[in-house]
Amino acid sequence: MNDELLIGIDFGTSTIFVSKYDFEKKDAVQVENMGAYGRSNIFDNVIYIEGDKKYIIGETKRFLTDPLNYFHDIKRHVTNDNKRWRVPNLNNREVTAKDISEMIFFKIKEKIESNFGGKKISGAVITVPYAYSDKYRKRIKESAERAGIPVIQLVEEPVAAAISFGIFNDEVQNNKKENIVVFDLGGGTFDLTVFQFEKSDKQHAKIEVLNTGGHQELGGKDIDKLLSERFRKEFLQLEFSDITNDQERAEVQLGLLELANDTKEELTHSNDSDVFKSVTVNSQRTLIEKNFIRTEFEELLKRNNFIGKIEESLQTAIDESGLEVSEIDRVVLAGGSSAIPIIKRTIRDFFGFEPEAKKNLGELVGHGAGILAGLSKDKSLHYEIIRKTSKSVGISLGNKFQPILRKNSRYGEISSSYLINIENLKDADELVIYFYEGDSVKIDQCERIGKATIKTGEFSAQRVYLSLYRDEKSGELFFKFYKDNNKKEIIVSKKIESLD
Amino acid sequence: MNDQTREALLIINKTIDNRKKRLFYAIDSFQIQDNWNMTKIRDEYLLIIEKHFSNIIDEIVRTISTGINSLNEKHIYRELLNIFNRFLKSIGIYTILIAKGEKVDEAKWKLIDPQICGECSTNDKDLKDIIKEVLSLPYMVDDNRAVLNGKAFFWSVK
Incomplete structure (x- = not known):
């Protein structure tokens, strides 16, 4: 029996979850004791740097005592070239978010290998949000590799969720094509993925991503903020800035957010919640006491357009998939906030049937990544995964974005060719073309992700034709220059160069 | 009363x-x-x-x-x-002692939650991990596990 250590890492914005492929069970199982002090399996994506190669991950409390050596929300900054920090515990060395990601992966590797008696990780599959750019994917892969983790591949979070859900769900019939929506409402982001799934048994399946959508800034934390604001207005009747003592203000803000989170959780399972808390404001005790009923909570979400944003995102995602709502067979819930009754009801009303939740919602993605890691070595697994590009890739024409490889093109599919006139390059030695990724027509709202540099001597004609495609397995971007529009004669074909 | x-x-x-x-x-x-x-x-x-x-x-x-x-x-x-x-x-739930001026080692760190503090900033690196003021003690159960972490102000080294 193969006993290689194959790992799935769900590298989320707020939390991390790690799974390991079990060759006997032909399934991924969670790796335990990964958080600070070995107690939690899903742990906060934060790091405290004690010194060179001395890191603590998953522990948020250091923020208050040693904030300059503590980092959180790193994932959001990975593609930002201007964001750098000096770390006192590293002799004031300047680091980027990519460097910090590397440290987090280093510690993950150290913990996993220690959990398994010093055995080395043979390979890992790491999750990435579907909508994140190529630049992010490259950097996160490099971070893990520099930390000593051999990366088998990156997988988009909803694809991993789909694998986890579809393969091990006995209700999904064999040899029947199903159109499935993964509805992933987490703490900070909302991802929607429409895909087609077909399996013949647990070892053979085909997954085709049809479309992705959602909202980059919508999640459970927004609900906590809405509730907390409601309590502040109703009971304290003052602005936070009116609380003069810094510590008191911080305690009240944090206390209200905790109360909001508790209330949200209770209203997820009960029809009402007895909200009760005493807070001290400007040295006066104030009681927050109320029987909060679920309908009131739901009104709050509706009034603040939280539900409206979900409905809009659902409509757009289905429209762009090319399917009708009636053609969707299942909706799979992922992400902790998906369990809230009004969210489930909104989904049910939209599709006309109940959504499904089969596993611990926070583990679905990491579990799928672990299965994919096993797929690389367990030859009895045969999953075909057809992925599609989540944002268009193209070039700039002045201030305008000219897409070449369009959103939802299949990985491996070569785009239509785009004419480039090179008459003006007579005297230049090389041609440099920058590539951008985005959904907007304005270039400043798209992200520059790479470039192509070609010696002009390679072109014999005044006009060439450019096509783009993503590698079927790795998802990396390539370009091809053709002599003609029929794509018969290739002048040059290469991987898009990184900007790092 | x-x-x-x-x-x-x-x-x-x-x-x-x-x-x-x-x-x-x-x-x-x-x-x-x-x-x-x-x-x-x-x-x-x-x-x-x-x-x-x-x-x-x-x-x-x-x-x-x-x-x-x-x-x-x-x-x-x-x-x-x-x-x-x-x-x-x-x-079966008991408290353990933590004190002002105590330097907290890794074992005790897990039992204490530092609190937001407006007047705890310092440039003195020797005050790293030192308790400035105890707010509440850690509450423990039998196998030395904290049911509720203690709360304290720590010096925040800038």
Whole structure:
């Protein structure tokens, strides 16, 4: 029996979850004791740097005592070239978010290998949000590799969720094509993925991503903020800035957010919640006491357009998939906030049937990544995964974005060719073309992700034709220059160069 | 007993009542998953119990501490804290000592939550990991696990 250590890492914005492929069970199982002090399996994506190669991950409390050596929300900054920090515990060395990601992966590797008696990780599959750019994917892969983790591949979070859900769900019939929506409402982001799934048994399946959508800034934390604001207005009747003592203000803000989170959780399972808390404001005790009923909570979400944003995102995602709502067979819930009754009801009303939740919602993605890691070595697994590009890739024409490889093109599919006139390059030695990724027509709202540099001597004609495609397995971007529009004669074909 | 003390006692009663309801609900809705073994079931169950006990102790200790720090009838609050701690000890929950000026090692770090503090910034690197003021003690169960972490102000080294 193969006993290689194959790992799935769900590298989320707020939390991390790690799974390991079990060759006997032909399934991924969670790796335990990964958080600070070995107690939690899903742990906060934060790091405290004690010194060179001395890191603590998953522990948020250091923020208050040693904030300059503590980092959180790193994932959001990975593609930002201007964001750098000096770390006192590293002799004031300047680091980027990519460097910090590397440290987090280093510690993950150290913990996993220690959990398994010093055995080395043979390979890992790491999750990435579907909508994140190529630049992010490259950097996160490099971070893990520099930390000593051999990366088998990156997988988009909803694809991993789909694998986890579809393969091990006995209700999904064999040899029947199903159109499935993964509805992933987490703490900070909302991802929607429409895909087609077909399996013949647990070892053979085909997954085709049809479309992705959602909202980059919508999640459970927004609900906590809405509730907390409601309590502040109703009971304290003052602005936070009116609380003069810094510590008191911080305690009240944090206390209200905790109360909001508790209330949200209770209203997820009960029809009402007895909200009760005493807070001290400007040295006066104030009681927050109320029987909060679920309908009131739901009104709050509706009034603040939280539900409206979900409905809009659902409509757009289905429209762009090319399917009708009636053609969707299942909706799979992922992400902790998906369990809230009004969210489930909104989904049910939209599709006309109940959504499904089969596993611990926070583990679905990491579990799928672990299965994919096993797929690389367990030859009895045969999953075909057809992925599609989540944002268009193209070039700039002045201030305008000219897409070449369009959103939802299949990985491996070569785009239509785009004419480039090179008459003006007579005297230049090389041609440099920058590539951008985005959904907007304005270039400043798209992200520059790479470039192509070609010696002009390679072109014999005044006009060439450019096509783009993503590698079927790795998802990396390539370009091809053709002599003609029929794509018969290739002048040059290469991987898009990184900007790092 | 003055009105504020009466109000504090009322808050304590209501807190117990409020949290008790949540604890019973959590126990009622505890679900064992197919792949859990006995150790996992025990751990998950304890997590729920600890979370709710932690909430109850936290609210009560906070209310009593406010009384000790700011009111005239400090002796009542001190006695109340003693009664509460004695009750907890009788059911296996005990406190351990942490003190102002103590340098916290890795083992104790896990038992203390630093609190936001407006006047804790310092440039003195020797004050790293030193407690500036203790707000509440850690509450523990039998195998040296914290049910509720202690709270303290630490020096924040800039």
